[in-house]
Amino acid sequence: MGSAGAPLIELKGVTKVYGMGLSEMHALRGIDLTIESGDFVAVMGPSGSGKSTCMNILGCLDTPTAGSYKFAGLEVRGLERDQLARLRRNYIGFVFQGFNLLSRTSALENVELPLLYRGVSSAERKEAAMKALNLVGLTGWEKHNPNELSGGQQQRVAIARAIVTHPSVLFADEPTGNLDSARSIEIMELLTQLNKENGITVVMVTHEPDMAEYAKRSVHFRDGLVVS
Amino acid sequence: MRIMLFNTILLALREIRRNVLRSFLTVLGIVIGVAAVITLVTVGNGTTEQVTQQIASMGNNMLILTTGKRMGGPDRSTAPAFSVEDSAAIKREVHSIAAVTPTASSSVTVVNGNENWQTTVTGTDNEFFPIRNRSITSGRMFEESEISGGRSVCIIGETVRKELFGAQDPLGLSIRMNNFSCKVIGLLDVKGQSSMGSDQDDTVVMPLKTVQRRLTGSKDVNMIQISVKDGESTSDAISDIESVMRERRHLSFNEDNNFNVMDMKEITQMLTSTTKVLTALLGAVAAVSLLVGGIGIMNIMLVSVTERTREIGIRLAIGAMEREVLLQFLVEAVVLSSLGGIIGIIIAVIASLGISTAINVPYVFDGGVVLLSFMFSVAVGIIFGYFPALKAARLDPIDALRHE
Known part of the structure; x- marks a missing residue:
């Protein structure tokens, strides 16, 4: 898709305005950001700085008010809901702070979920999901439900779910926010490994400088602008 | 997908x-x-x-001819009764019918020894049985001489038999009604309740002449029961019967029928x-x-x-x-x-x-x-x-x- 040689992510003058008239809220005031394939970027900034809004736009969960967002050369602004969904389904993986696994659903079934929406057959789904779980070091835990797993293990399931489709980019929103430091390090090492060995582009929001250390570079947000 | x-x-x-x-x-x-x-x-x-x-068990393709305009109509009592000749005329002139029987009924107390029972006695002939879809389970139907001579013989229903005879075999025995006695020659088959709620087994059947002479005291026929041949149109039969009856009752063209032909199918x-x-x-x-x-x-x-x-x-x-x-x-x-x-x-x-x-x-x-x-x-x-x-x-x- 898109034109060859284009950067994976290219934001130009992206703004996002919530509300109208007097209650207008400028979450993003003109962002320029380019992320190449294979990069590992930490997005940092205080709350209200616009980093979450930016992540939502990058993750194709939301669209810019103005400016241009090109994902692998494809203009995202102006796409329909279902077109965005198709983009997320095929090229994007998400990891959330709160894990966001389906409760009362086994680890294996959680990981199979994105493949279900891709229409992959049952046998192939299972094989791919087992492989992804193996990659995050959860072989033997596939039958367990999220409530039977530790926080670190749940986040690994979430990562397996995000990478099972071999996405172009993995967006992680404070992936270590709910974990103790030992678990946090494990998760960061896993993300680094996926970035290095599997070539998955990772964009991670964090407010912990320790965690940002693992990234190849950091982007800092303040008041709706990229400051460095 | x-x-x-x-x-x-x-x-x-x-x-x-x-x-x-x-x-x-x-x-x-x-x-x-x-x-x-x-x-x-x-x-x-x-x-x-x-x-x-x-209703089907009461007889298929069955028509009932009664006097008066409609069931229970106002001028029923003033309308003249039928006669045996009416029945004979219908049989002679309407070709789409299978059987005709004139009937006269009377409510009577029947007695055997100490047992007595209020029931309906119907005077008729042997055509009655096929028309009403009834059969004799034991004993026999009427003989020609019994019908023409108005003999005191009767065929009784199951309810009457039970009430008067209990465990006894009634065949050949006599029952008393009013001031004469009557020999039981047959038993009717068991039918049970009709859909209108009446007990179809609570009945005594006798030759028409016997009922006319001994119970009603007149030559009147209250009802003529008719069965239409299979495959013949019931409505055609009804209009044929009506025209025969109008002629026999001397009704001019502007007079209403003072009789009524009921179609059992219609009632169904x-x-x-x-x-x-x-x-x-x-x-x-x-x-x-x-x-x-x-x-x-x-x-x-x-x-x-x-x-x-x-x-x-x-x-x-x-x-x-x-x-x-x-x-x-x-x-x-x-x-x-x-x-x-x-x-x-x-x-x-x-x-x-x-x-x-x-x-x-x-x-x-x-x-x-x-x-x-x-x-x-x-x-x-x-x-x-x-x-x-x-x-x-x-x-x-x-x-x-x-x-x-």
Whole structure:
């Protein structure tokens, strides 16, 4: 898709305005950001700085008010809901702070979920999901439900779910926010490994400088602008 | 897409199993609605069938000629009675009829020893038996000499036999009525209650002449009973009979009939149409509960959508399209409501079998109603599941993910 040689992510003058008239809220005031394939970027900034809004736009969960967002050369602004969904389904993986696994659903079934929406057959789904779980070091835990797993293990399931489709980019929103430091390090090492060995582009929001250390570079947000 | 649908159904079943009690309570309305509709319609159909069977057992293609304009009409008493000659004339002139018999009836107390019993005595001839679809189970019919001579012989029904003779064999014995005694020569077959509620076995049949001479004291014939030949038009027979009778009763063209030909088929239709209307009405009332059941499903589906907002958010973020989320919730509602329908059908079959046996009507399985109720319950799922499903599908993934 898109034109060859284009950067994976290219934001130009992206703004996002919530509300109208007097209650207008400028979450993003003109962002320029380019992320190449294979990069590992930490997005940092205080709350209200616009980093979450930016992540939502990058993750194709939301669209810019103005400016241009090109994902692998494809203009995202102006796409329909279902077109965005198709983009997320095929090229994007998400990891959330709160894990966001389906409760009362086994680890294996959680990981199979994105493949279900891709229409992959049952046998192939299972094989791919087992492989992804193996990659995050959860072989033997596939039958367990999220409530039977530790926080670190749940986040690994979430990562397996995000990478099972071999996405172009993995967006992680404070992936270590709910974990103790030992678990946090494990998760960061896993993300680094996926970035290095599997070539998955990772964009991670964090407010912990320790965690940002693992990234190849950091982007800092303040008041709706990229400051460095 | 086929994989998707199959998975969605599996998913829906899993969701239902996860909340067995709630799912059951949700579909209870549908279960009751479907069960009520099918049970009422089945029992109603059984009643209709029973009426039809009973009337058919009284004799097929049967016409009854009575005096007066209509059943119980006002000038019945002033209209002249029939005579044996009328009956003979009909037999002679109307070719589409199989048999004719003139009858005269009287209510009489019959006595045997210390036992006495109030019953109806009908004077007639041997044609009576085939017309009324009755047979002699033991003994014999009348002999020609008994009919022409007006002998005191009688054929009695089961109720009369039981009341007067108990365990005794009545054949050859005599019963007393008014001031004469009468020899029992035969027993009628057992018919039971008619659909109008009268006991068809509470009867005594005698030669017409005997009844006229000894009981009514006149040569009047109250009723002429006729059976139409198989394959002949009943309405043609009726108009032929009417024209014969008008001529014999010297009615001018502007006078109304002072007699009436009743068609048993017409009476059957009249009675069955009443039960059919009643069945339809009860069915419609029960169908309202299906609607109420649908509202129950909508209610729970709305709660479910709110409860599972985060799950919907995850699905949307992962790349589920609007219609896929819609389908998931719609399938869940439809699976729920059709499960309710199936449970309702099972209950209805058991209940209507039970009720039919209890009130002694035939069990008539109506596949149409079962299918219709099932389709209705599926439709209820679609209609009442659509709005909650749409609500789920339209959620904003960002808001949904943030939902606690």
